[in-house]
Amino acid sequence: GDSVTQMEGPVTLSEEAFLTINCTYTATGYPSLFWYVQYPGEGLQLLLKATKADDKGSNKGFEATYRKETTSFHLEKGSVQVSDSAVYFCALSEGGGGATNKLIFGTGTLLAVQP
């Protein structure tokens, strides 16, 4: 079945460092890809998404490009802030008509940014 694999954490960075969190997927068909962020004690918030190959999703300085050839959707940010400390989840949903739109998540990556 469809699955998502993302790099294990925790990832610890200093403020203003460059961030990469790797995510690869396995899917039949043409899924949509997502990054969600979860702050402590809260639910998930959509950070960005891409619905087809070569699309780039971006939001709040984060970006990720849907790479069909490498089945990847790596999350990047050029300069992280302490407020970016959270757990980041990569996810996919099935594409095409008739799909239930359920999300399949990776295990999450904890990011800790130190001042």
Next chain:
Amino acid sequence: NAGVMQNPRHLVRRRGQEARLRCSPMKGHSHVYWYRQLPEEGLKFMVYLQKENIIDESGMPKERFSAEFPKEGPSILRIQQVVRGDSAAYFCASSLTLSGTGNNEQFFGPGTRLTVL
């Protein structure tokens, strides 16, 4: 426009009791999803419902778990005879439509953290 609401936020039950988790979707949303997050793990899909119908329950445990989304009122996830392994965070999400572009984003509630003693 209120977001997805879940209650209670925290629920403590003893083994063998019943747990009832409630989810009120965003206004106008008729699609509801339940996910479970076990400690140190990602979210796992449990069930997808539309008003009065269960569409996909492929992620639901075969016993003790049930879900409903009545015509009026919130969606309910019910766990009978809880065991320690049911301790987890349960998240509800809602969406406006099923597929197509733009309106199928899932909005998540803050979750219910169930602790089974």
